[in-house]
Amino acid sequence: MVQLPPWIPSPAQVAIPVAVLLSLALVRRLDAPAGQWGRRLRSRFLLGVPWGTLVSVLGVLAVYLFVQGGAGNWRNPVTLPFSSWSYLYPTGWLLAPFSHTGPGHLVGNLTTTLAVAPLAEYFFGHFPSKRGENPFFSRTSNPWIRAFVVFPAGVALVGVATSVFAWGPIIGFSGVAFAFVGFALVRYPLMTVVAVTAQGAIRTAYRAVRDPIVVGSASRRFGDPWWFGIAVQGHALGLLLGILLGVVVLYRRRERVGALRLWTGAVLLGMSMTLWALWWYRGESTYVLYRGWGVVFVVALAVVTTVAATADRRPLFGDVSRQQVGLLALLLPLAIMVGVAVPVNLTTVGDASVPGGGPAIEVRGYDVTYAEGVQNQKVSAIDVSMFGETTNVTTSGVIVVNDDREIWAQSVSKGRLAFTGRASVRVGGVGWSEDVQVKRRGWSMDGGGTAYQVWLRGPDDGEWTHTFASGPATAGATLANRSIRIAPANGTFYLRLLNDNATSRLAQIPAHNETVRLGPVRIEREHRKLFAAVNGTRVQIATREKYR
Structure with a gap:
């Protein structure tokens, strides 16, 4: 042709x-x-x-x-x-x-x-x-x-x-x-x-x-x-x-x-x-x-x-x-x-601090960060409750704040970032623009929740800046009367073996095709999956998040 x-x-x-x-x-x-x-x-x-x-x-x-x-x-x-x-x-x-x-x-x-x-x-x-x-x-x-x-x-x-x-x-x-x-x-x-x-x-x-x-095919999308x-x-x-x-x-x-x-x-x-x-x-x-x-x-x-x-x-x-x-x-x-x-x-952002507890990326007056469960400063500017609804709204995701321009905005929602894994936030003004990159990595526990972390990278940064870690997630299955939890912290995912009294063991998630032992439990990793084995019993406990 x-x-x-x-x-x-x-x-x-x-x-x-x-x-x-x-x-x-x-x-x-x-x-x-x-x-x-x-x-x-x-x-x-x-x-x-x-x-x-x-x-x-x-x-x-x-x-x-x-x-x-x-x-x-x-x-x-x-x-x-x-x-x-x-x-x-x-x-x-x-x-x-x-x-x-x-x-x-x-x-x-x-x-x-x-x-x-x-x-x-x-x-x-x-x-x-x-x-x-x-x-x-x-x-x-x-x-x-x-x-x-x-x-x-x-x-x-x-x-x-x-x-x-x-x-x-x-x-x-x-x-x-x-x-x-x-x-x-x-x-x-x-x-x-x-x-x-x-x-x-x-x-x-x-x-x-x-x-x-136009050629199209069936696909899953976030919307x-x-x-x-x-x-x-x-x-x-x-x-x-x-x-x-x-x-x-x-x-x-x-x-x-x-x-x-x-x-x-x-x-x-x-x-x-x-x-x-x-x-x-x-x-x-x-x-x-x-x-x-x-x-x-x-x-x-x-x-x-x-x-x-x-x-x-x-x-x-x-x-x-x-x-x-x-x-x-x-x-x-x-x-x-x-x-x-x-x-x-007439409401203003004023000197509002950057939401969340993690660091932010600063670009010429813009502060970009990730936070969850924070009050939306624009929607909640005036507190009104009527007909069962309220302006006191919280939000989660990538937040952009600029005091000089009175900007307070959720640029990427928590759900969208969880679906795509990566996002780009464009900030700027008349005649200029810069991009701040965002990425998320996490593990979904079988029968439990998801543990994840978020990183940011500015336009002039060579490395990613860790900005947010979720709470721990616990697998639904128990082995030897113990439960297994993934706890994210400071850019690393840790495995914890819990019994009825206290945490008994702690280790990092192993690399592909490697294992780690937590007391009597052996943790094995195969590609994106984690397995726990003890006394001849082997069950899948977690899967690394896959993004689209």
């Missing part, structure tokens, strides 16, 4: 755009628009192009490539310094809404933007809506300024708002993407549903061009619930901001949309975009999803949107108009979100 150079596209990669273009040409032939499509686009867009959307997409992509270092490491950009950790760390809340955790996160938000933002920009328009008005009469009506300045500036302001008024740290353009959805929804509800559906098609086409042939980590409050904030701005434009233009269409579109969008995924922590690695209340939340949001967007200027009671009540209905949940966000985002 002939191997093509990597820079030459495969036949499938060529066929995808050709098939799309040919099918569009056929549709145009069948529809015979006679220039109507172009005229309609040019009536709202300068030269028929949604320039503001393109400028916004290029801006977000530039942040990923050149600020987060994605150009040099596409799959593993710097993320920690570009989250909105606190009001006292401006770099975080300024760049968080335009930064992303990886290529999947970036592509997901940009494909949503490419699908929905043009519709929102079409509603916004590059030209004045009044007939006979000269578009170049003022700066605010100049189509060039509206396309290349006003719309992108509005996108940037909404992005910063989703960062400043979010409940705790966020990262990603999804809040702005939801704002596009909310803005377009109030004028073109069903078209917005179609646009959001098109986002999936755009993402699939992108992946098909990038990887036209949290798919809904864990969804910033629902950030999405809801962005959606409400978009709806509010859209309603204001509707009021100014005296336009109105049918209530049934708007309610239907709002419910469908809320369901399809998982706005119902309300979740919280319940322990270190357990989370609870309030799916039922999430559906109620989506329906309530649809009702508020419909009431606000369809209100007219007729008085409801006294001098209060229906539109004023509609705006109040939108402003009330926004005010509640802002009221919660301000005290949460």
Whole structure:
């Protein structure tokens, strides 16, 4: 089989755009628009192009490539310094809404933007809506300024708002993407549903061009619930901001949309975009999803949107108009979100010591360590208990602390490290990044627990630094009325033979194909397995952890 150079596209990669273009040409032939499509686009867009959307997409992509270092490491950009950790760390809340955790996160938000933002920009328009008005009469009506300045500036302001008024740290353009959805929804509800559906098609086409042939096989993987980590409050904030701005434009233009269409579109969008995924922590690695209340939340949001967007200027009671009540209905949940966000985002890490009892790796202000059962300083910043849940949450895993940047984060969970055995934590800032390596080694006792240890290695370190040792683990089997325990300490795994009174023997785990004797018990090692033998009885007592 002939191997093509990597820079030459495969036949499938060529066929995808050709098939799309040919099918569009056929549709145009069948529809015979006679220039109507172009005229309609040019009536709202300068030269028929949604320039503001393109400028916004290029801006977000530039942040990923050149600020987060994605150009040099596409799959593993710097993320920690570009989250909105606190009001006292401006770099975080300024760049968080335009930064992303990886290529999947970036592509997901940009494909949503490419699908929905043009519709929102079409509603916004590059030209004045009044007939006979000269578009170049003022700066605010100049189509060039509206396309290349006003719309992108509005996108940037909404992005910063989703960062400043979010409940705790966020990262990603999804809040702005939801704002596009909310803005377009109030004028073109069903078209917005179609646009959001098109986002999936755009993402699939992108992946098909990038990887036209994918080979997969069954495998075991570690994964949290798919809904864990969804910033629902950030999405809801962005959606409400978009709806509010859209309603204001509707009021100014005296336009109105049918209530049934708007309610239907709002419910469908809320369901399809998982706005119902309300979740919280319940322990270190357990989370609870309030799916039922999430559906109620989506329906309530649809009702508020419909009431606000369809209100007219007729008085409801006294001098209060229906539109004023509609705006109040939108402003009330926004005010509640802002009221919660301000005290949460004013909290600081301060001079908090590095969690855990082991040493940490220090890299230009960052402290990286491993700890278990420590209080999550960000989630537990304000102690609240409601409806059987609490913000007093503990966490275990690789912890990163930076007092100057107000960063306190679990970078790798205990469960993930136990599954993979190794991890890399990237720290950095604008223009620089460094990696701290983490590894875990352990032994699982048959019928008992697991004894393990964790090491760290900094970017300039030649050797690993031992940082954590778990408690001992005891085998379920007993031999000669004695139990066997593995006790980790200072980077070494020790075998202990226990009787009813006290520890009787101590030795290190032997190397492969070697043995060690603990009193009457002989310990043998075969590759990853440990066996104990006494008086002709031989049983397996432990297996070295295997990672994936």
